[in-house]
Amino acid sequence: KNGFLVRKVHADCDGKRTPRGKRGWKTFYAILKGLILYLQKGEYRPDKQLSEEDLKNAVSIHHSLAMKASDYSKRPNVFYLRTADWRVYLFQAPNAEQMQSWITRINTV
Numbered sequence: 001k002n003g004f005l006v007r008k009v010h011a012d013c014d015g016k017r018t019p020r021g022k023r024g025w026k027t028f029y030a031i032l033k034g035l036i037l038y039l040q041k042g043e044y045r046p047d048k049q050l051s052e053e054d055l056k057n058a059v060s061i062h063h064s065l066a067m068k069a070s071d072y073s074k075r076p077n078v079f080y081l082r083t084a085d086w087r088v089y090l091f092q093a094p095n096a097e098q099m100q101s102w103i104t105r106i107n108t109v
């Protein structure tokens with residue numbers, strides 16, 4: 001599965017709150033391949049290679065949990081992703097259907 005997602009980093013490894021200045025929303029082209037969610041920056045091209053920075057932004061979804069961010073009302077169609085090492089991301093999907101589709105795909109790998 002792939003598509004545009006807007007990401008906010010809420011907590012780093014071990015659930016430590018991500019510091020100010022690193023909590024902003026950023027748009028990525030997300031590619032879910034196996035157990036890795038690749039987050040590609042910049043303009044989307046089907047043949048585009050992942051840059052070194054893209055690889056640093058990749059998220060392991062092994063033993064992770066995605067759920068609708070019902071308590072987050074500032075933006076619509078936002079879901080949480082909590083990873084096995086307790087990072088927490090918020091992802092905004094383009095619409096409700098896409099949000100549900102990402103949640104289901106992430107939780108059923």
Ligand code: I3P
Nearest residue numbers: 008010018019020021022023024025072074
């Ligand atoms: C963050 C940015 C986020 C905001 C976050 C800020 O600043 O303005 O949009 O989250 O608030 O810290 P920066 O880009 O300097 O990291 P919201 O959009 O959810 O308000 P937060 O620290 O209360 O999460």
